[in-house]
Amino acid sequence: MVEAYEQLVAEGLLESKTGAGTRVAARVAAAGAAGAGRQAASERPGERPGERPGDRREDGRPHYDHRPTSPDLGLFPRQAWLAAVRHVLALLPNDGLDYGDPGGVPALRRELAAYLGRVRAADASPDDLVIMTGVAQGMSLVVEALVLDRGRRIVLAVEDPTSTRMLPLLRRAEAEIVPVPVDHEGIVVGALPDDADAVVVTPAHQYPTGVVLSPARRAALVEWAARTGALVLEDDYDAEFRFDRDPVGCLQGLAPDRVVLAGSVSKALAPGLRLGWIAAPPHVARAVRLARGESDLGSPVIDQYVFAHLIEGGAYDRHLRRVRREYRRRRDALVGALAEHLPRMTVRGISAGLHLYAEMDAEDGSDPSGLAEAARAAGLSAEVVTSAHGSPGLVIGFARLPAHRVAEAVRVLAKNAGGDVRG
Amino acid sequence: MVEAYEQLVAEGLLESKTGAGTRVAARVAAAGAAGAGRQAASERPGERPGERPGDRREDGRPHYDHRPTSPDLGLFPRQAWLAAVRHVLALLPNDGLDYGDPGGVPALRRELAAYLGRVRAADASPDDLVIMTGVAQGMSLVVEALVLDRGRRIVLAVEDPTSTRMLPLLRRAEAEIVPVPVDHEGIVVGALPDDADAVVVTPAHQYPTGVVLSPARRAALVEWAARTGALVLEDDYDAEFRFDRDPVGCLQGLAPDRVVLAGSVSKALAPGLRLGWIAAPPHVARAVRLARGESDLGSPVIDQYVFAHLIEGGAYDRHLRRVRREYRRRRDALVGALAEHLPRMTVRGISAGLHLYAEMDAEDGSDPSGLAEAARAAGLSAEVVTSAHGSPGLVIGFARLPAHRVAEAVRVLAKNAGGDVRG
Numbered sequence: 001m002v003e004a005y006e007q008l009v010a011e012g013l014l015e016s017k018t019g020a021g022t023r024v025a026a027r028v029a030a031a032g033a034a035g036a037g038r039q040a041a042s043e044r045p046g047e048r049p050g051e052r053p054g055d056r057r058e059d060g061r062p063h064y065d066h067r068p069t070s071p072d073l074g075l076f077p078r079q080a081w082l083a084a085v086r087h088v089l090a091l092l093p094n095d096g097l098d099y100g101d102p103g104g105v106p107a108l109r110r111e112l113a114a115y116l117g118r119v120r121a122a123d124a125s126p127d128d129l130v131i132m133t134g135v136a137q138g139m140s141l142v143v144e145a146l147v148l149d150r151g152r153r154i155v156l157a158v159e160d161p162t163s164t165r166m167l168p169l170l171r172r173a174e175a176e177i178v179p180v181p182v183d184h185e186g187i188v189v190g191a192l193p194d195d196a197d198a199v200v201v202t203p204a205h206q207y208p209t210g211v212v213l214s215p216a217r218r219a220a221l222v223e224w225a226a227r228t229g230a231l232v233l234e235d236d237y238d239a240e241f242r243f244d245r246d247p248v249g250c251l252q253g254l255a256p257d258r259v260v261l262a263g264s265v266s267k268a269l270a271p272g273l274r275l276g277w278i279a280a281p282p283h284v285a286r287a288v289r290l291a292r293g294e295s296d297l298g299s300p301v302i303d304q305y306v307f308a309h310l311i312e313g314g315a316y317d318r319h320l321r322r323v324r325r326e327y328r329r330r331r332d333a334l335v336g337a338l339a340e341h342l343p344r345m346t347v348r349g350i351s352a353g354l355h356l357y358a359e360m361d362a363e364d365g366s367d368p369s370g371l372a373e374a375a376r377a378a379g380l381s382a383e384v385v386t387s388a389h390g391s392p393g394l395v396i397g398f399a400r401l402p403a404h405r406v407a408e409a410v411r412v413l414a415k416n417a418g419g420d421v422r423g
Numbered sequence: 424m425v426e427a428y429e430q431l432v433a434e435g436l437l438e439s440k441t442g443a444g445t446r447v448a449a450r451v452a453a454a455g456a457a458g459a460g461r462q463a464a465s466e467r468p469g470e471r472p473g474e475r476p477g478d479r480r481e482d483g484r485p486h487y488d489h490r491p492t493s494p495d496l497g498l499f500p501r502q503a504w505l506a507a508v509r510h511v512l513a514l515l516p517n518d519g520l521d522y523g524d525p526g527g528v529p530a531l532r533r534e535l536a537a538y539l540g541r542v543r544a545a546d547a548s549p550d551d552l553v554i555m556t557g558v559a560q561g562m563s564l565v566v567e568a569l570v571l572d573r574g575r576r577i578v579l580a581v582e583d584p585t586s587t588r589m590l591p592l593l594r595r596a597e598a599e600i601v602p603v604p605v606d607h608e609g610i611v612v613g614a615l616p617d618d619a620d621a622v623v624v625t626p627a628h629q630y631p632t633g634v635v636l637s638p639a640r641r642a643a644l645v646e647w648a649a650r651t652g653a654l655v656l657e658d659d660y661d662a663e664f665r666f667d668r669d670p671v672g673c674l675q676g677l678a679p680d681r682v683v684l685a686g687s688v689s690k691a692l693a694p695g696l697r698l699g700w701i702a703a704p705p706h707v708a709r710a711v712r713l714a715r716g717e718s719d720l721g722s723p724v725i726d727q728y729v730f731a732h733l734i735e736g737g738a739y740d741r742h743l744r745r746v747r748r749e750y751r752r753r754r755d756a757l758v759g760a761l762a763e764h765l766p767r768m769t770v771r772g773i774s775a776g777l778h779l780y781a782e783m784d785a786e787d788g789s790d791p792s793g794l795a796e797a798a799r800a801a802g803l804s805a806e807v808v809t810s811a812h813g814s815p816g817l818v819i820g821f822a823r824l825p826a827h828r829v830a831e832a833v834r835v836l837a838k839n840a841g842g843d844v845r846g
Contacts, residue, residue, distance in 0.1 A: 067522075070521060072517075073517035073518065073520045073521060074517045076517070076520050078512045078513075081512065082508060082509055082512050085505060085508050086505055089501045089504065089505050094495075094496035094497045094499070095496065096695065097496045097499050097693035097694070097695040097696075098493060098496060098693070098694055098695055099694045099695065100695055132719075133719040133720070133722075133723070134719065134720060136718065136719060136720050137718060137719040137720070140717075140718045140719070168717045169717045169718060172714070172717045172718065173718075270520035270521070271520070271521055271522045271720075272519065272520040272521055272522065272523055272723065272724035272725065273520075273723055273724075273725070274719065274720065274721065274722065274723040274724075275723070291595070294563075294591045294592045294595045295559065295560060295563045295592060295595065295596075296555075296556040296557065296559060296560040296563070296697065296719070297556070297557060297559050297560070297694075297697065298697065299556075299697065300556070300695065300696055300697040300698070300723055300726060301695035301696075301697075302695065302696070302726075303723060303725075303726075
């Protein structure tokens with residue numbers, strides 16, 4: 001087994017550094033800026049649908065890219081997970097190992113419905129929940145269900161700027177993407193096209209700008225959805241990590257008949273678990289459950305029972321409290337170091353999540369790509385954000401950088417970038 | 424947790440009997456006979472695509488059906504699995520918990536390529552393998568890749584009779600289904616339509632009739648695929664369980680450029696693990712890997728490392744030898760009991776798998792549905808098989824019925840069915 005890992009490293013699929021700020025992650029590379037206007041996968045000439053130049057390395061493998069929203073996997077609760085597996089394997093009846101309900105094992109849906117109600121002010125019964133392999137599959141299958149329902153490719157509004165990683169996936173599911181600007185209150189609801197079948201939003205912590213969707217915008221968005229009949233897809237990607245106060249409740253709780261809430265354990269536990277959920281209006285939940293019953297037959301069951309046990313016994317809450325404290329320390333350290341060494345960067349957004357968003361000084365004129373590269377060279381996970389509607393910025397992940405190493409990394413970055421270096 | 428299981432039972436999603444012949448399994452019910460001729464999902468008027476009358480119970484949940492091919496989950500190696508989880512969690516680098524390669528963790532693909540070469544005479548490198556959540560997802564995504572490649576719904580030949588459970592899934596993936604007869608040598612290659620884009624076959628142990636695809640037919644099938652450019656989808660669903668001799672090597676090893684081999688641990692370990700694979704020509708493997716990178720981002724990683732460890736350490740082979748012995752005993756007992764108590768049934772097919780196929784005496788005239796019902800009442804897992812091309816038969820699962828209980832169950836069946844009861 002150890003040899004196998006060494007082989008992984010040799011193949012460049014894993015990076016052997018531990019505790020460093022960045023690593024390689026397996027995923028088809030992000031491609032296509034949000035600001036590119038309406039364009040669907042099959043409309044790009046000369047390419048396989050869903051594939052783009054840069055999607056592959058020369059050997060045909062997908063790219064492995066850095067992602068600033070990755071959690072510190074050193075914080076994964078291995079002992080608690082193993083104990084829960086032991087517990088489940090000791091108690092699970094044999095039948096529990098059979099094909100599960102394609103919508104997810106009822107025990108987990110029950111625990112999760114209660115948890116989401118308590119922690120995210122969601123309004124969902126266990127039957128409204130479908131266990132997914134993550135937010136990505138949730139979005140894919142909801143879009144697919146809408147496409148089946150409409151009998152045509154759907155028009156899907158997305159925030160601009162947004163996570164470009166989601167776009168190939170949405171296009172594959174036959175969505176025509178329409179970017180809609182984001183300001184300091186979140187998505188500009190007035191700019192939503194009335195012919196959109198759905199909109200993807202990140203109300204708790206907009207990705208990448210870090211703003212919270214304001215109460216007025218929440219009301220306006222729900223009103224827009226009710227008026228146009230559109231569905232709101234709420235990507236609740238890092239809502240567990242609000243550091244300065246309790247997180248704002250989810251949008252789904254305000255309008256359970258119009259909003260699909262999608263979440264996962266990818267930030268709180270580990271992306272490799274591929275364990276997430278949607279809470280959806282009954283007809284959407286039913287369509288997605290059917291889709292899983294007619295494609296992959298649902299998620300693996302043991303991990304679902306394990307996660308249910310971790311929620312039920314309180315271990316999940318305890319874990320979240322622990323990592324929330326740790327991430328807050330790291331974010332504070334990064335914000336402080338940036339203020340000290342790179343005052344020309346302005347940190348935007350709330351104290352939350354696993355990344356922060358820094359805007360460049362408009363009069364600075366430095367090249368954001370150069371800065372991102374310097375940041376990566378300094379051991380920070382960073383990406384440039386471009387938008388059709390705003391000024392360029394930098395997303396910097398802080399989850400994987402221990403607080404005591406932040407100052408030095410930012411000092412190196414400032415030096416490399418020719419910034420204002422003090423001390 | 425225990426309460427949660429009781430709730431499952433109360434909801435009727437799990438059956439609390441253990442060791443009995445049948446149980447409820449979560450899956451959208453089988454629907455649509457193979458013999459219904461060409462018909463695609465979206466061509467059925469008045470229905471949601473992919474959905475059929477009978478797909479749902481009155482409360483909107485999918486049906487939970489008995490399946491005669493289910494393994495005995497009491498044989499699942501819980502201790503070995505737990506030990507492997509402990510091993511993996513002790514040794515896996517943190518980065519191993521991140522997003523995995525959407526095609527599967529390389530360690531597992533390497534182990535599996537060697538295993539399939541050794542046990543199934545497959546001819547696949549680790550790069551030709553994509554780890555899937557099972558044969559169902561493998562078939563779905565290969566069909567989807569073909570549809571994307573052709574730019575239209577594909578024509579897909581299937582064996583008749585076949586497993587009707589696969590049909591809704593193939594239709595959802597936009598396949599137009601063409602049934603092709605099966606005789607004592609397997610699928611009648613001469614009856615394959617030349618306009619088929621692909622054909623799904625079960626060469627090792629045809630489902631449900633239990634015949635092995637003959638050497639002449641194998642050669643003819645490969646020749647047909649080469650001539651027409653079609654892809655052969657080889658469902659290797661229970662190839663580990665050949666009782667009288669070593670299993671025939673897979674078709675994929677004969678023509679790796681034209682055949683996609685799909686397998687899983689659903690019979691050998693447990694369906695709830697949702698762990699399977701395809702071995703495919705490079706362009707198909709690449710397309711399926713990309714599809715996973717743009718839909719569900721690949722399979723959960725811990726179980727992949729666990730399975731790799733079980734193969735590498737020999738525990739998987741040892742487990743297979745143990746359960747193969749046990750299933751052979753159960754099959755022999757069932758064959759013997761049928762010969763004794765129901766001589767008007769003729770068992771067809773090789774000594775293999777987890778089910779047997781029994782044809783009714785042509786002059787008997789009994790109602791196969793009545794017989795299946797009587798079998799289920801006697802604690803046997805049974806399904807009627809109808810075919811456009813052959814006489815009706817009965818599929819009887821034997822995996823979940825301990826050998827010492829078989830004789831009594833068959834005696835009850837024979838009595839209920841008004842059969843020839845002796846002793």
